[in-house]
Amino acid sequence: MIGLPRLRVHGVSKAFPYDGGSLLTLDGVSFDVAPEEFVAIIGPSGCGKSTLLEIICGLQSADAGWIEIDGRRAESPGKQVAYMPQADLLFPWRRTLDNIILPQIVQGVPKKEAEAKARKWLPLFGLEDFERAYPGQLSGGMRQRAALLRTFLTERDIVALDEPFGALDSQTRRRLQEWLAGLHGELGRTILLVTHDVEEAILLADRVIVLSSRPARVVEEIEVALPRPRSPLASAFVELKGRILGSLDRTGTMG
Amino acid sequence: MRQAAPVWVVVVALLLIWESATRFLEIPRYLLPAPSAVARALVDSLDVLIRVHSRVTLLEAGVGLVTAVALGIAVGSLLHLVPLLRRAFYPLIIISQTIPSIVLVPLLVIWFGYGMLPKLLIVVIACFFPIAVAVVDGLGSADAARLKLLRSMGASPWQEFILVKLPTALPSLFTGLRVAATYAVMAAVIGEWMGADAGLGMYIVRSAHSFRTEQVFAGIVLISLYSVLLFKIVDWARHVILPWERYVTEQQATREQKT
Numbered sequence: 001m002i003g004l005p006r007l008r009v010h011g012v013s014k015a016f017p018y019d020g021g022s023l024l025t026l027d028g029v030s031f032d033v034a035p036e037e038f039v040a041i042i043g044p045s046g047c048g049k050s051t052l053l054e055i056i057c058g059l060q061s062a063d064a065g066w067i068e069i070d071g072r073r074a075e076s077p078g079k080q081v082a083y084m085p086q087a088d089l090l091f092p093w094r095r096t097l098d099n100i101i102l103p104q105i106v107q108g109v110p111k112k113e114a115e116a117k118a119r120k121w122l123p124l125f126g127l128e129d130f131e132r133a134y135p136g137q138l139s140g141g142m143r144q145r146a147a148l149l150r151t152f153l154t155e156r157d158i159v160a161l162d163e164p165f166g167a168l169d170s171q172t173r174r175r176l177q178e179w180l181a182g183l184h185g186e187l188g189r190t191i192l193l194v195t196h197d198v199e200e201a202i203l204l205a206d207r208v209i210v211l212s213s214r215p216a217r218v219v220e221e222i223e224v225a226l227p228r229p230r231s232p233l234a235s236a237f238v239e240l241k242g243r244i245l246g247s248l249d250r251t252g253t254m255g
Numbered sequence: 256m257r258q259a260a261p262v263w264v265v266v267v268a269l270l271l272i273w274e275s276a277t278r279f280l281e282i283p284r285y286l287l288p289a290p291s292a293v294a295r296a297l298v299d300s301l302d303v304l305i306r307v308h309s310r311v312t313l314l315e316a317g318v319g320l321v322t323a324v325a326l327g328i329a330v331g332s333l334l335h336l337v338p339l340l341r342r343a344f345y346p347l348i349i350i351s352q353t354i355p356s357i358v359l360v361p362l363l364v365i366w367f368g369y370g371m372l373p374k375l376l377i378v379v380i381a382c383f384f385p386i387a388v389a390v391v392d393g394l395g396s397a398d399a400a401r402l403k404l405l406r407s408m409g410a411s412p413w414q415e416f417i418l419v420k421l422p423t424a425l426p427s428l429f430t431g432l433r434v435a436a437t438y439a440v441m442a443a444v445i446g447e448w449m450g451a452d453a454g455l456g457m458y459i460v461r462s463a464h465s466f467r468t469e470q471v472f473a474g475i476v477l478i479s480l481y482s483v484l485l486f487k488i489v490d491w492a493r494h495v496i497l498p499w500e501r502y503v504t505e506q507q508a509t510r511e512q513k514t
């Protein structure tokens with residue numbers, strides 16, 4: 001990689017206390033992400049992907065190792081990374097639109113302005129008829145879409161997404177994947193995507209990082225040097241998919 | 256309405272049994288008046304009951320309750336925000352709840368006489384504790400994951416309080432308010448027992464002294480009515496202020512905990 005990485009994960013280890021002992025979850029995870037790169041992180045369920053993402057966002061501390069953003073050690077949360085947690089964590093007492101504009105409200109954007117900005121995106125996310133609904137009135141997939149839109153309106157250079165398309169039907173997923181790919185191209189944000197879906201990883205990412213089962217280590221970093229837009233039917237795509245699945249098979253069961 | 260119907264059947268049946276029992280067993284009126292006698296007493300003195308006695312009691316209960324809510328929210332928030340204060344005072348608040356606040360009535364009379372002030376104070380004391388405890392518990396039960404998410408957006412501690420902790424505390428506050436609402440009228444009535452110029456409690460005690468038992472019952476009917484009314488007002492306010500509550504199902508709550 002040429003130049004300074006936007007994000008550097010440096011020997012991050014993390015253990016959780018468990019049953020009187022301790023559960024090693026991340027074991028010296030290191031990788032770099034270049035500016036405007038799209039990196040997918042894939043690994044067996046329970047290996048520590050969500051934990052890693054929280055450490056990157058500064059929401060948990062690492063037992064060893066550190067996170068560097070633009071060459072500086074990142075400490076406090078809330079400054080550089082827009083984070084979409086695995087659970088949508090919408091606020092049940094706020095209407096959908098109010099949930100979506102939450103990061104802007106936190107950043108002090110006037111409500112009218114934030115709303116106007118968010119409304120433009122509602123049709124693409126299929127939420128235009130539901131802006132006044134409470135999260136309890138939305139389906140699981142709609143909640144996820146609202147959470148995804150909320151993350152993007154956070155306006156940070158780095159975006160960390162924890163399985164953002166998990167609860168979606170295949171058409172909606174495809175539509176939002178395309179949107180994410182386009183957005184990445186246009187806005188030049190650096191994207192970290194945790195996913196279970198190998199195809200999704202290859203479809204979107206510049207590079208796929210494969211983690212081992214717990215404790216997570218980086219097993220392999222695979223460049224996806226396919227031209228965009230990518231088709232899952234292309235032979236190079238299929239070949240790459242086989243390679244990543246093989247890599248995952250060697251690390252343990254796929255989650 | 257359909258769900259409430261069986262209740263009314265029971266109520267009417269009980270009233271009928273009561274009415275016929277007092278007639279056939281010839282129970283003296285000063286021991287147990289028939290419901291019809293109670294109703295007559297209620298109608299006969301309705302004017303003075305409403306304009307004089309109810310007014311006083313409801314004023315004590317209402318002003319006391321509102322004061323207790325304001326105090327309870329302020330003190331509860333303070334205890335939440337200052338851990339040292341919480342550790343010092345919260346256990347005392349919990350323990351003091353086991354003492355029925357009504358035992359303080361004679362003391363308050365000694366200190367503040369027979370005016371309205373001691374009655375107000377007893378209502379405030381009775382209602383304050385359930386509200387303060389509800390606020391401390393509610394603020395403390397804010398979901399850690401949502402707080403984390405908010406922090407990842409760069410929220411200040413004040414924003415955390417306003418955007419997550421307060422909304423989480425509101426349902427708990429209303430539950431405390433429900434309890435407090437049932438205490439309010441009762442506390443005012445008992446406050447009047449030790450002596451007052453007017454009020455339903457005073458009316459009941461005076462009627463009892465002259466063996467006007469049907470008037471005692473009439474007072475009880477009104478007190479129950481007001482308690483239920485206050486209770487309903489709290490529920491209605493909860494419904495209006497927390498419209499989202501009806502959409503949060505058990506299923507969603509557990510689904511969220513799993514992920």
Ligand SMILES: Nc1ncnc2c1ncn2[C@@H]1O[C@H](COP(=O)(O)OP(=O)(O)OP(=O)(O)O)[C@@H](O)[C@H]1O
Nearest residue numbers: 016017025044045046047048049050051052214255
């Ligand atoms: N706060 C915590 N306290 C204790 N153990 C934890 C905590 N968070 C995660 N763990 C443990 O760490 C391991 C990794 O959890 P994590 O949520 O990071 O996995 P994951 O890779 O995201 O899994 P999935 O793909 O199923 O979402 C699990 O074994 C989990 O039990």
Ligand SMILES: [Mg+2]
Nearest residue numbers: 049050051086
């Ligand atoms: Mg996870």
